Amino acid sequence: MEQKKNIKDFTLEELESYIVQNKLPKFRAGQIFEWIYKDVESFDQMTNLPKDLVNKLKQELYIGRAAIEVKLVSKEDKTRKYLLKLEDGNAVECVLMEYSYGKTICISTQVGCRMNCAFCASAIGGLTRHMTSGEMLEEVMAVSRDIGERISNIVLMGTGEPFDNYKEVIKFLRTVNNQKGMNVGQRHITISTSGLVPKILEFAEEELQCTLAISLHAADNPTRNTLMPINKKYRIEELMDACRQYIKKTNRRITFEYALIKDINDSEESAYKLSNLLRGMLCHVNLIPINKVEEKVFEKANKTAIDKFKSILEGNGIEATVRRELGSDINAACGQLRQQYGV
Numbered sequence: 001m002e003q004k005k006n007i008k009d010f011t012l013e014e015l016e017s018y019i020v021q022n023k024l025p026k027f028r029a030g031q032i033f034e035w036i037y038k039d040v041e042s043f044d045q046m047t048n049l050p051k052d053l054v055n056k057l058k059q060e061l062y063i064g065r066a067a068i069e070v071k072l073v074s075k076e077d078k079t080r081k082y083l084l085k086l087e088d089g090n091a092v093e094c095v096l097m098e099y100s101y102g103k104t105i106c107i108s109t110q111v112g113c114r115m116n117c118a119f120c121a122s123a124i125g126g127l128t129r130h131m132t133s134g135e136m137l138e139e140v141m142a143v144s145r146d147i148g149e150r151i152s153n154i155v156l157m158g159t160g161e162p163f164d165n166y167k168e169v170i171k172f173l174r175t176v177n178n179q180k181g182m183n184v185g186q187r188h189i190t191i192s193t194s195g196l197v198p199k200i201l202e203f204a205e206e207e208l209q210c211t212l213a214i215s216l217h218a219a220d221n222p223t224r225n226t227l228m229p230i231n232k233k234y235r236i237e238e239l240m241d242a243c244r245q246y247i248k249k250t251n252r253r254i255t256f257e258y259a260l261i262k263d264i265n266d267s268e269e270s271a272y273k274l275s276n277l278l279r280g281m282l283c284h285v286n287l288i289p290i291n292k293v294e295e296k297v298f299e300k301a302n303k304t305a306i307d308k309f310k311s312i313l314e315g316n317g318i319e320a321t322v323r324r325e326l327g328s329d330i331n332a333a334c335g336q337l338r339q340q341y342g343v
Helices: 012-021 027-036 051-060 133-147 162-177 197-204 221-227 236-250 268-278 303-315
Strands: 067-073 080-085 091-099 102-106 110-112 127-130 153-156 189-193 211-215 254-260 283-289 320-322
Touching: 012 027, 067 133, 080 133, 091 133, 102 133, 127 162, 133 162, 153 162, 162 189, 162 197, 189 197, 197 211, 197 236, 211 236, 236 254, 254 303, 268 283, 268 303, 283 303, 303 320
Parallel strands: 102 153, 153 189, 189 211, 211 254, 254 283, 283 320
Antiparallel strands: 067 080, 080 091, 091 102, 110 127
């Protein structure tokens, strides 16, 4: 017997194909899609569908849902970290952050990660598997369900390298943006990559309005090789060339993420190197005071070094901000997410 499929893994177009193949009116797909993103638990709740269609859906498909295994709430800033159990027993973390402009969820795109960045907890244990688009959608829905509110902003910066799971991530972006579904605006979505050059160029062709964030963390090859093994495959020069091509094609600003690590990449010399690397680019630099990871030896740059680094960038005409540290008391901050129970 063929295994049932998760209906949340279907785009609206795929759902339309399924309905038409079953010799049913195409408009039924839109009705079903709208019900899914009204967060019904069963096909029986889809009250405007004929009974025989409901029975068919029940026989062939299911509505995937994730269970909240652990929820931690920061005493400092109301950030919430969730450990979600997927249907195969694997678990992923996602984080809900509160800002003045609304609620932002940071979702995972893989169970584990194979990028092996030196300062990050997410790669400990390597890659278990890719997540499906439906599982990513359910991260947003499970948290929205828990808080009883709509989530307006999404960042794909949790566990995993989004461009290593490119097809499912693009499917997620198009589905979460669909007006009949969650209708999250593309400009309210940020997707991060450690620098998979071919996928950056491919993403430029997608005609999406999402923000692209590049995890850079160093302005020279020797330092970046140490921090991010992906740099040995796609060196900084090649990465910057891809970024320029992306900006030229899309006319969209890139965000460069730069985690400041004491005595590694936080010197004035490093700031000038970064200024020279990014000069003339349509970009913004997000400076991140590195967060402590139990298994790692790296330390956060001190406030004086952070302020000086920022002022050097700005003095060279490069817009920079220092990211607010949210959720560090519950290991929910940048670089601290992992797949584990009992967090």
